[in-house]
Amino acid sequence: MTDRPLSIISGPPLSEEEGLGALTLGGWLRDVTERFGPREALVLHEAGGAIRWTYDDLWDQANAVARSLLACGAGKGTRVGVLMTNRPEFLSAVFGAALAGCVATTLSTFSTAAELEHLLQSAGCSVLLLERHVLKKDFAEMVTALEPSIASAEPGGLAAPKFPFLRHIAAVGGGEGAIEDWQTFLARGQAVSHDLVTATAAAVTPADHGVLFFSSGSTAKPKGILSAHRGVTLQLWRWRRYYAAGDDVRIWSANGFFWSGNFGMAIGGALSGGGALVLQPTFQAEEALALMQAEKATMAVAWPHQWAQLEAASNWNDVDLSALKYVDARTPLGRHPTVKTTWREPMAAYGNTETFTISAIYPSGTSDKEIAGSSGKPQPGGVFKIVDPLTGVIVPMGERGEIAVKGPTLMLGYIGTPLDETLDAEGFFRTGDGGYVDQAGRLYWEGRLNDIIKTGGANVSPIEIDTILKQCPGVKVTQTVGVPHDTLGELVVACIVPHAGATLDEERVRAFAKEELASYKVPRRVLFFTEEEVQLTGSAKIKTADLKASVVKRLELEA
CATH class of the missing domain: 3.40.50.12780 (ANL, N-terminal domain)
Known part of the structure; x- marks a missing residue:
């Protein structure tokens, strides 16, 4: 037993939230x-x-x-x-x-x-x-x-x-x-x-x-x-506050609004405060820079891999991006020679599609001292608890466990799944993410507890990829993993054991995957292993941690 308080933190009452319509x-x-x-x-x-x-x-x-x-x-x-x-x-x-x-x-x-x-x-x-x-x-x-x-x-x-x-x-x-x-x-x-x-x-x-x-x-x-x-519109109103931006916001983005984060960030961030959207249907770096210049965009909503492509674009040194005001100096656009900015992007944040984006955040302008390396504080009406992943019991304050959340933006449920199979007895959604909370009411996210890969701002299921790759002729065993990557967050890598005598190469496997999978789900790399190189558990499952370590070593040797 412990006398320490339990890992539960709450935001202010929803009734006290300002700026809503x-x-x-x-x-x-x-x-x-x-x-x-x-x-x-x-x-x-x-x-x-x-x-x-x-x-x-x-x-x-x-x-x-x-x-x-x-x-x-x-x-x-x-x-x-x-x-x-x-x-x-x-x-x-x-x-x-x-x-x-x-x-x-x-x-x-x-x-x-x-x-x-x-x-x-x-x-x-x-x-x-x-x-x-x-x-x-x-x-x-x-x-x-x-x-x-x-x-x-x-x-x-x-x-x-x-x-x-x-x-x-x-x-x-x-x-x-x-x-x-x-x-x-x-x-x-x-x-x-x-x-x-x-x-x-x-x-x-x-x-x-x-x-x-x-x-x-x-x-x-x-x-x-x-x-x-209510959940969607709360977030549309809130992004104006999160960005702490004026009505001069002109947001360029090529990220699909069919994903909740982009919907809330771009549409809410621009239109809730009287700004405008500079639309680009599909991302192309040179075109994006030209659009920002022509339309005097003041903000850009992009994912890390897009930042890198923008900086590498052929017209990078030729465009005038001086209108950009709400860009973080830590990003490539913020470092562009024509840009002068002191704005800070609200990077201390945590959210899921299940809470229609952000459930914890510090808005733009918050000091690093207050953020203290965290993922923000609960939003009005929101509650977090940290539970033991196996038992569901709330752990003491400061201990690591699984993040669970509830609040006014929480989903109504997954279609086709009874709600009592999704939420716990107290109405919390267990996210599958690991982290902890502190006594100052801050949430600290530390990554996925399962193997979901977060690449280029999107969630990718290894199970979905491996289900397809198992159908590829010549593939005996496949295990897809995510390994750290500077711009994508995680690199999607398929690890394959071929059948004896099979002729397989990386491009053939990727081409097969492209027939069935969206482009962002197609493995960026395909590596081949022998059965002896793939360590199995007692239940004949691949030891993912060991496999990831092998992938990292191979990629380092290739670099």
């Missing part, structure tokens, strides 16, 4: 439009010129989508898939779905055909709004290949056993068969009154289902994470 997505958009209506909300450069929307334009476009969804028969709780990059229609689709009482279901444009099939079947979308052409992918062709009846069905008349709830598909970039082009879809709503949209939006409560995002976890397939309107 409406706590539904439709209400949030109405609030920011009323405050900043004629100001520029977003800009997208594409062939033919730049698209610029004011807050008023975004409101009008979101209402147009809402009217069309209602015309399609969508109602409260209807799931609307949004398969798009960072473009204006992504925002009008998500907020239009909210205004119509629907649940915006964001789908990654990195998805392969197999991954998209899983997402659509799991989500049970009734409407799918997609961007047809993304790099070399044609998502209209992809969904039609998954369900051939889409090619012959009439728009609105889809009845496909593979996707039994799916009735309507519309595409930015042109449609065919059951897939309507975007303007035809919007024309559906012209007969629906604005008053009906006003009524549907007013019928939505902060406790209602708001969004469905997907995140890879400890299983082989991405998990659907359902969040209430």
Whole structure:
């Protein structure tokens, strides 16, 4: 027994939080439009010129989508898939779905055909709004290949056993068969009154289902994470406070809004305070720098591997980035010769998709002394406890264990999984992350307790990768691991024992993986081992720690 206090820390009461507005997505958009209506909300450069929307334009476009969804028969709780990059229609689709009482279901444009099939079947979308052409992918062709009846069905008349709830598909970039082009879809709503949209939006409560995002976890397939309107909008309002930035924020980002962190950081950070989004649908370093210069971006939201690519871009020494104000001097952009900055990025933070991004943080401007190397303090209404990973018992203050969290942004649950199988008896979500708390109320995150790989800002499941690689001809044993990397956080490495006599090389295995896996999940390196080199436990499982050490040694020898 010990007399030390237990490892439980809490944020201030939610009722005391300042700077909040409406706590539904439709209400949030109405609030920011009323405050900043004629100001520029977003800009997208594409062939033919730049698209610029004011807050008023975004409101009008979101209402147009809402009217069309209602015309399609969508109602409260209807799931609307949004398969798009960072473009204006992504925002009008998500907020239009909210205004119509629907649940915006964001789908990654990195998805392969197999991954998209899983997402659509799991989500049970009734409407799918997609961007047809993304790099070399044609998502209209992809969904039609998954369900051939889409090619012959009439728009609105889809009845496909593979996707039994799916009735309507519309595409930015042109449609065919059951897939309507975007303007035809919007024309559906012209007969629906604005008053009906006003009524549907007013019928939505902060406790209602708001969004469905997907995140890879400890299983082989991405998990659907359902969040209430309140959880999402709290974070949208909070990012303005986290950044401690003014209304001159113009945020460049190419990171997909279909991931919760990018959604909250960029959309909330820019639009909650009257700023603007400089949109780049897919990341390309030279283009990104040119966009920042042309649009006088004042902030950049990027992951570490993108920082390195920006610094290595061919036009790095030629661009004028002097407008950048809210960039940290510790980043490459902050060190650019044209940039003068004293702003500090709020790097002391912790969060999960299950809490719709941040649950502990210190905002920009906090001193290093106060941060003390921590991951921040709980946000209003939030509670953390540190538990023994095996027993679930709360450990004494300062002891290491598993981080568990609950609070007003906590998910409503994983789709298809009973809530009592996800939360403990006290309503806490056990994160699978290790760490501890101190008596000053600070949280310290120390990494994953399981083997999830965090690479380039995304979570990658080794189980998912190994499930695919086991199907590669010539592969006898495969174990994917993550090892430390300067810019990616962790490098995804597949460790393979080939069958006797098999002819395998690194590029052949990577090419096989690319057929089934999103690009960020494809192993950056493939290393080959003999069975003697792979240490097994008594239950015939590979000793991951020993394997990681071997990988690190090999990579060091190659360097």
